[in-house]
Amino acid sequence: SAVISQKPSRDICQRGTSLTIQCQVDSQVTMMFWYRQQPGQSLTLIATANQGSEATYESGFVIDKFPISRPNLTFSTLTVSNMSPEDSSIYLCSAGQGLNYGYTFGSGTRLTVV
Amino acid sequence: GIQVEQSPPDLILQEGANSTLRCNFSDSVNNLQWFHQNPWGQLINLFYIPSGTKQNGRLSATTVATERYSLLYISSSQTTDSGVYFCAVINNNDMRFGAGTRLTVKP
Structure with a gap:
């Protein structure tokens, strides 16, 4: 199964700023997803x-707050925009080849907004 | 959307005990996975099991798709088994998670 490198692993950010999280997969995948874990x-x-x-x-999620890019089959980014303390969570990306395959997860980004 | 329910929500065991975790889902699914989230937040895939039974060491899982449930068995539990166990179902190419079972294994 695919191996996902996610970074940063953690960050502490000031309210009102933005953070971009990256996920790189070691092989081409059909599906990529972004999750939040409060x-x-x-x-x-x-x-x-x-x-x-x-x-x-x-x-409940909108593009202006969480813009996402996926320029190719191995890479995606999630930006958390105009952050507030309520955005403090773990953000995880996931990738898989579709219906008949399992999905794997990146190691997560632990975000704290102060 | 599809609903995923896990039980029990919390489970405390003595080391060496066995346990069964359950996952019910509200609609037919393409696939199902069990994950263990360790104390550092990493999600570890335990089983990819759309149907049937699989075993991996002390862990085994059974999914009865026609009855919309899956079971995860942990035998001879160890303290390192502690953490949260999630069931996730794959339906129409996205994955939905249950609320999880928090397992604590005491020495």
């Missing part, structure tokens, strides 16, 4: 990162 909670899907087109966002 403290003590499960994972919530933010969006599906579509190669060469706009990401598909879940209810």
Whole structure:
């Protein structure tokens, strides 16, 4: 299965600023996703990162707040924009080849907004 | 959307005990995975199991897709098994997670 390198692993940011998280996969994958995990909670899907087109966002998440890029089949970025303390979470990317394959996860980015 | 329910929400075991974690889902799914999230937040894939039974050492999993549930068995638990266990279902190319079972294994 694919191996995902995610960075940064953690960051402490000032409110009002933006942070871009990167995920690099060691092989071409069909699907890439971004998740948020708030403290003590499960994972919530933010969006599906579509190669060469706009990401598909879940209810409650908007492109202006969480712009996503996926320029090719091995790389994606998530930006958390105009951050507030409520954005403090773990952000994880996931990748897989589709319906008949499992998905793997990056090691996560632990974000603290002060 | 599809609902994923896990039980129990919390489980405390003595080292050496066995346990069964359950995952129910509300609709047919393409696939299902079990993950262990360690104390550092890393999600470790345990099983990719759309149906049938798989075993890996002290862990095994069974999915009965027609009845919309999956079970994760942990035998002879160890303190290193502590953490949160998530069930995730794959439906229409996206993955949805249950709320997880927090397992604590005491020495």
